[in-house]
Amino acid sequence: MLSQESLQQIDREIAKYPPDQKQSAVMAALRIAQVEKGWLPKELIEFVASYLQMPAIAAYEVASFYNMYDLEPVGRHKITVCTNLPCALSGGVHAADYLKEKLGIDFNETTPDGKFTLKEGECMGACGDAPVLLVNNHHMCSWMTKEKIDQILAELADK
């Protein structure tokens, strides 16, 4: 169900933990699986669970507990904006507003062409860089002005 490369990455994570504690790698394994497939359908979670020899329900508990896992399909690019208080004081809400206007969607919606999903995020631990966006969970963009948002959206639209 997953590529050889993803499985190798998961094996590297498993090796970080004691041999009888494979389940410790579940967070990383779900992350790796999501990066390859875009989101986590039930069958994929079950596959990860069986790969780590843990009950499927335990893997599902993890996937549904941590908010960066997507249990439903998202657009090709998921953009998460932090609107928590410290970010909001430096334009986080305004940046979110501008993104909604540009993309023509609200939070938790995907553009009709399937390219972008917009999410409201909680504290990313980067309040000094506000406004902050997280692109596809792993790429943080700091000090987002309107111009920079335009530029990022243009770059992502071609990818």
Add this chain to the structure above:
Amino acid sequence: MSASGLILAGVDGDRTWGLQDYVARGGYSALRKVISEKIPPETIIAELKASSLRGRGGAGFPTGLKWSFMPRSFPGAKYLACNSDEGEPGTFKDRDILRYNPHTVIEGMTIAAYAMGCERGYNYIHGEIFDVYERFEAALAEAREAGLLGQNILGSDFSFELFAHHGYGAYICGEETALLESIEGKKGQPRFKPPFPASYGLYGKPTTINNTETFASVPFIINMGGEGFLNLGKPNNGGTKLFSVSGHVNRPGNYEVAMGTPFSELLEMAGGMRGGRKLKAVIPGGSSAPVLPGSVMMDCTMDYDSISKAGSMLGSGAVIVMDETTCMVKALERLSYFYFEESCGQCTPCREGTGWLYRVVHRIENGLGRKDDLDLLNSVTGNIMGRTICALGDAASMPVQSFVKHFGSEFEYHIENKKCLVPPEVQYEGSQIYVRP
């Protein structure tokens, strides 16, 4: 980033994080000293106690004392964990330490492992900072390659394995037992204490958990001695501390200063108030710390004791600055939403109470507040605090109590007049929390 201080001294952004630059700054000399001089673990712990280093994650617990709880001679596995799950709104210091000076954390953890007899450790890194996780992994690889980590460190009989564990978006995992659950591959729900992690921690084995900045301070304490570190700050508040300054200042960022530095100086370092506006309120230690009026803050120094005396907490050292254009009801509404969103759902008072708090503050902000809502808020917080397994319930309650205490008249104005005391246009332009009016 400040040029002063210890942890960030001589650090030049993304260019100097590597092993070679760290060694050039004097890095790993503390570990070399510990190993070559075979310093007894008790001596290291005694130096930590003398330094008056207190936990930098928020609780401010004396680090040396915490280390002394570990049963060093206990047979079997013992673990060390670093809490880099930095998700407390306002806090962004550990991210800078890990990306700009990761080796100081590795060195600090290795010395800690030596002092407590731990054979294995994990650094739990906040989900949203994936690039920092990758940077830390790269630093670990450098340290292993150089024989500073792994089997027989620097040719001695001391071995310590250290790995990075990446979170994936859950504030609660900053709570130390939730963090351990998360490393075990479970939902991050806090455990009952006791037993404390020093007796029953990761995989049921004795474990010590410290914050990133706490570990990063350890090499400096070994090099300058506990007394030297203590003297940088003030009695009972040793050393330097990173303060993450956010909000309405001209230069938000991390500033590493001596404990006991006046708040007014810190504010000046951060470029002063944005647009020259008047200071209204400060949350001095991360969103869970009680808010203080600006005038009270201007008389405070930045250390555990001064902030505590003023009625708040130094917490993680996250200083959220708000100017006169801020609607305090709006500000609290956003914070209350955060705790509601992040409650792990395990304890009823927190799971139900945080939602209740948010809904009441939300209706006040939106002109639907009722006359006895402030009493209701105080009653709900009173029924959350002290009745939950972990501190998230208290963390959600303290902002509510303090906002209502210090800015009650603004809440009453909202309830009576069904609108903000600060006009929406002024908020939109100034505080920026407001969506377009």
